[in-house]
Amino acid sequence: MEQRVPSARSSRSSAGPAILRLNEPCMGGTRAVQARAQSRHEGSPHPEGSLASHLRLCPRLRPKGCIFAVRAEPPPAGKRRSRAMSLSRRDLITASALLLAGPAGALRAADQGAAAGGKPIVLCWNENPYGPSPAARLAVSRAIADGCRYPDDDEVDALEGALAAHEKIDADSIVTGTGSGELLRALGLLYGGDGAEIICAAPTYEELPKYAALRGAALKPVPVDAQLRHDLPAMAGAVTERTRAIYLCNPNNPTGTALPAAAVRAFVAALPEHVVTIVDEAYMDFTVGEDLGSVADLVQGKRRVVVLRTFSKIHGMAGLRFGYAITRPDLAETLEDARMTTPNIYAVRAARASLDDKAFLADTRRRILASRTRITTELGRLGLKFAEPQGNFVFFDTGMPLERFTSLMQARNILVGRLFPPFATWCRITIGTEPEVASFLTALRALKAA
Numbered sequence: 413m414e415q416r417v418p419s420a421r422s423s424r425s426s427a428g429p430a431i432l433r434l435n436e437p438c439m440g441g442t443r444a445v446q447a448r449a450q451s452r453h454e455g456s457p458h459p460e461g462s463l464a465s466h467l468r469l470c471p472r473l474r475p476k477g478c479i480f481a482v483r484a485e486p487p488p489a490g491k492r493r494s495r496a497m498s499l500s501r502r503d504l505i506t507a508s509a510l511l512l513a514g515p516a517g518a519l520r521a522a523d524q525g526a527a528a529g530g531k532p533i534v535l536c537w538n539e540n541p542y543g544p545s546p547a548a549r550l551a552v553s554r555a556i557a558d559g560c561r562y563p564d565d566d567e568v569d570a571l572e573g574a575l576a577a578h579e580k581i582d583a584d585s586i587v588t589g590t591g592s593g594e595l596l597r598a599l600g601l602l603y604g605g606d607g608a609e610i611i612c613a614a615p616t617y618e619e620l621p622k623y624a625a626l627r628g629a630a631l632k633p634v635p636v637d638a639q640l641r642h643d644l645p646a647m648a649g650a651v652t653e654r655t656r657a658i659y660l661c662n663p664n665n666p667t668g669t670a671l672p673a674a675a676v677r678a679f680v681a682a683l684p685e686h687v688v689t690i691v692d693e694a695y696m697d698f699t700v701g702e703d704l705g706s707v708a709d710l711v712q713g714k715r716r717v718v719v720l721r722t723f724s725k726i727h728g729m730a731g732l733r734f735g736y737a738i739t740r741p742d743l744a745e746t747l748e749d750a751r752m753t754t755p756n757i758y759a760v761r762a763a764r765a766s767l768d769d770k771a772f773l774a775d776t777r778r779r780i781l782a783s784r785t786r787i788t789t790e791l792g793r794l795g796l797k798f799a800e801p802q803g804n805f806v807f808f809d810t811g812m813p814l815e816r817f818t819s820l821m822q823a824r825n826i827l828v829g830r831l832f833p834p835f836a837t838w839c840r841i842t843i844g845t846e847p848e849v850a851s852f853l854t855a856l857r858a859l860k861a862a
């Protein structure tokens with residue numbers, strides 16, 4: 413979406429942008445990114461998964477060069493202003509700095525989008541509109557010229573090492589993926605065969621169960637409890653000798669609820685040894701509560717546990733596609749062999765940079781949590797029920813058939829989450845930028861008043 417990222421052009425001088433041309437051809441790299449733009453999670457195609465939308469690359473990419481729309485310093489008086497100039501690597505870094513805006517840029521862009529009135533406010537995919545982080549943006553812009561290369565083994569090793577240090581685990585327990593979605597699919601295919609049973613919550617994130625079903629697995633969905641949490645006793649009760657894997661999405665998408673880490677540990681400890689527990693912690697960075705947290709350390713024990721993480725949420729890199737699994741080294745090897753692809757060079761470099769951009773991560777979390785409270789406060793004031801949100805989204809009862817709510821919101825240019833049966837009147841709303849949240853709440857108040 414144009415409105416999701418800062419426009420270098422719009423924040424610059426009225427003289428308009430100069431065109432800076434790179435020395436090195438970069439179409440190959442850009443194509444590689446576009447080719448790798450994954451189908452959007454939950455099945456539908458990503459409308460604009462290209463790197464260009466994140467970096468504010470000019471859409472007019474030409475065969476022999478890549479064009480950035482940025483402001484150049486005014487030419488010395490008396491000299492003719494040239495619209496095209498050569499850009500060295502050093503210049504590229506300088507130019508890249510102009511592309512960095514982080515959360516402030518996202519807010520400015522959201523304001524401009526709202527003012528323009530044209531583009532929809534997209535609150536349906538659980539994306540983080542503040543990303544990628546300034547450090548990740550810079551890393552990607554620097555990597556453009558290397559788009560003709562495969563990621564270097566050394567840099568992949570370095571990234572895995574950094575992830576391992578972050579997780580306080582050995583590097584041979586890390587498996588990288590083109591988003592954690594790829595790893596979920598691979599796990600579904602790995603464990604879904606041979607008449608396997610797969611247990612999961614209902615509703616939950618469907619990627620793994622869907623792929624397990626493709627291999628012929630019998631799915632055993634266990635309805636969430638009255639608080640819309642995983643019903644762990646019922647899930648344990650569903651285990652048979654044919655159960656190959658249990659998928660725990662914690663916090664759960666779409667309900668947003670989280671299980672205490674101690675409850676997950678006790679659950680895993682009580683499972684028979686033939687069952688693999690797959691814990692999807694895509695939204696763990698947004699949880700609040702001392703009893704909530706990762707169980708990644710469980711992979712160091714004898715139990716067969718796989719924990720999944722993504723850079724699509726707190727890191728705001730959904731379009732760049734990077735995630736990883738943490739598991740026992742023997743399972744890591746099996747999972748690595750089951751991957752269909754390996755992460756692209758932009759994702760590898762952006763992930764490495766984003767991991768260290770602590771200021772961005774803290775700021776993003778603070779903003780999203782503040783907006784989450786703002787939404788739940790308003791839902792409470794309007795008398796609308798909601799599940800306790802622990803992710804970057806809120807699941808709430810609209811009080812009307814979801815289809816009607818969706819179209820009323822759409823009429824106000826706001827896109828909200830789809831139906832999650834059996835919750836026919838409930839809606840999942842992604843926490844966007846502050847102006848986007850304000851627009852959503854204004855629309856919600858208007859609908860309730862009507």
Ligand SMILES: Cc1ncc(COP(=O)(O)O)c(C=O)c1O
Pocket residue numbers: 453537538590591592593594617661664665692694695721722723724730733734735
């Ligand atoms: C619970 C959960 N796990 C995994 C993913 C996939 O994330 P990725 O973008 O890393 O493929 C999503 C995406 O929305 C999700 O909601």
